[in-house]
Amino acid sequence: MTLARRLTLGTAFALMMSGIVGASVGAALPFWRADFGIEGEISWYFNLVFVGGLLGTLVGSRMRVRQPWLPLSVGLQVVGFLLIALAPQFTVVLAGGLLAGFAVMVVNVNANAVALELNAGNLTVLSRVNAAFGLGAVVAPLLVVGLPWRTAYLLFALLALVTVALLWGSPRAQTQEAPPARGMGFRLLTFLLLAVLAYVSVEIIVSSFTGVYLQTLGYSVGTLGVLLSLYWVGLTVGRLVLGPFIAPDPLRRLLILHVSAVAVGLCYFSSATVWLFPLLGFLVAPTFPTLYTFTRNQIGPFAIPYIFYMGTTGSNLIPAGFARIPDPLIGWGVVGALVFMAAGLGLLIWRAEKHAGKEEREESKEKA
Secondary structure: OOHHHHHHHHHHHHHHHHHHHHHHHHHHHHHHHHHHOOOOOHHHHHHHHHHHHHHHHHHHHOOOOOOOHHHHHHHHHHHHHHHHHOOOOHHHHHHHHHHHHHHHHHHHHHHHHHHHHHOOOOHHHHHHHHHHHHHHHHHHHHHHHHOOHHHHHHHHHHHHHHHHHHHOOOOOOOOOOOOOOOOHHHHHHHHHHHHHHHHHHHHHHHHHHHHHHHHHOOOOHHHHHHHHHHHHHHHHHHHHHOHHHHOOOHHHHHHHHHHHHHHHHHHHHOOOOHHHOOHHHHHHOOHHHHHHHHHHHHHOHHHHHHHHHHHHHHHHHHHHHHOOOOHHHHHHHHHHHHHHHHHHHHHHHHHHHHHHHHHHHHHHHHHO
C-alpha cells in the first residue's frame, strides 16, 4: 500500500472515529443515567465536548506541521475512550468527553484537507471519506446496546489506536489563501455559519435524544439501538447516492431535502410513526459536503476553520441546552430544530443570490 493510500484510509478511519464519538452518546445515555444516577448533569458532557472541540479547532486550523501532532491528537481520543470505559464516576466520563472533543475537531479540520491534498482535490474521494463518518455512527449505537457499554468503549479505543498508526507520516499542510477584504464575502459567511450551526444541531439532537424520547413512548433499549443505527445508515447511504441529485443546483436541491426532513419530523408526534425518524439521516446526508464545498469555492479556504468552530458549537452547546428539555417534549424540540435548519439554509440561498447579483452588476459596470 502506498503512503498516499494509507493516509487516505487513515483519514477515513479518523472520520469514522468522529462518527463514533457523535453517535455513541445517544445509545450510552440511558446506561449512564442508570449507572451514575444522573439526569440533567448530562448537559455537562456536551459542554465539555464543546470546550474540547473549540480548543481542537483552534489547534487543528493552525496545524501546519501535522506529523506527529495529528496522529498524536487521535491518541488523545484513545485516552478519552479509555477514561469513559473505565470511569468509576460520571466526572471521569466528562474528562473523557473533553479529550474526545478536542481530538475530534483536530481530526475533522485536518482529515478533510489531507484527503483533498493527497487526491488532487477530488471531491468524489472526499465524499467517500466522509461516508466513513456515517459508518462509525452506524456501528457505535449497535455496539453500545449490544455489548456492555464499557466494553464498547474499549473497542472504540482500539480502533482509535489503529487510526493513529494509519495517520503516521501525515503531510505538511498546504498554505491557505489570505482572506479577501471585508465586504459581501464576510456577510455571506455569517449566513453560511448559521446554516452550519442549524444542520449540526439537528444531526446531534436527533442522534443523542431520540433514544430517550423513544423510551418514554415504550420502545425497548434494543429497538432504539437498531433505529439509531438505521438513522446513521441513512446518512451514510445518502452521502453515497444523493450526489447526482444535488450537483446541478446544490443549495436549492439541498433545501428540497431539508423541507422534506421537516415533513418527516412530524412523525415524532405519534408513537406509531416515530420509528420513521431514521429517514432524517438520509435527507440531511449531503448537507456537510455541500456546505464545505460551497465554502471553499464561493468564500475561500480561509473560511474553513470558521465552519468547524460553528459545527462545534452546534454539536455540543445547543444539545447541552436541549438536555434540559423534559423527555416528553423532545419531539417538539426536534421538529423546531428541523424548521430552524431549513430556514437557515433558505437564508443562505437568499444571501448568496443577492451576493451573486451584486457581483454581476459590478462586472457589467466595469465592461461598460
